[in-house]
Every structure is written in structure tokens, then in C-alpha cells.
Amino acid sequence: MIEEIEVRTRKRCELIDITGSVRKVVAGSGVSDGVCHIFVPHTTAAVTINEKADPNVALDIEATLEKLVPPDRGYLHMEGNSDAHVKSSLVGVSTLVPVQGGNLVLGTWQAVFFCEFDGPRNRRCLVWVSE
């Protein structure tokens, strides 16, 4: 069964730790060993796994993406958010995490981050676990 996590973003560009919500879906799935699928159904957002221990890592990722893909670069897309579309494709809208003993298997320093590139908005993230 596919569960939906609601994510309320507060800035135009930010990484939000959703690991706790993903863990709840895994716990409720009843699956002991398998794969947790995480999918972001948006064209200007993404999902990634990276370090949570130092919050500056998420800020560095945001700042680096901003430098790599500046907001105003003569894009063709008229909506004015082409940088957000490009960042979404660079980071990707899906990821997988192994599940073992009913728990996510993440490295000590790892967390699952929802990546907002055109906020603030109310977003969704789809999560399901397969054996």
C-alpha cells in the first residue's frame, strides 16, 4: 500500500529531513525485510539521502545547487522557475532504502531529505515498502 507523507515547505529552496515520517510508514507496513521506495510526484522538488548530523551539509547542498543552477539564466520556460525544474532532475525524484528487521537501513549519519526548489508549498511524498 502506498502511503502519502505531507511536507509543508517554508522557503524557496530547502532540504527537510523526512526520515521520521518514512520510518513510520515502514513500521506500519508490516514488512520485515525488503525495500522502501520513496517517490516525489513534483517537477520542482526531489529527494536525496545525505548527512543529518551537521545541518550545514544540507545548507551547503542548497547553496551549491544555487550556484550550479542560478535562478535567472535566460531560460525558455515562461513560468520563471526553470532552475527548480533543473535541480529536480539533477537530484532526482525517487530513491530506495533497504529494510531489515522492520527498520530502515541507513548509515549512522544518513537521513532522507525532501528537497524543495520552488517553495514555499504544500508537497507530497509517496512511500511504500515491498518484500
Ligand code: ZN
Ligand atoms: Zn515551471
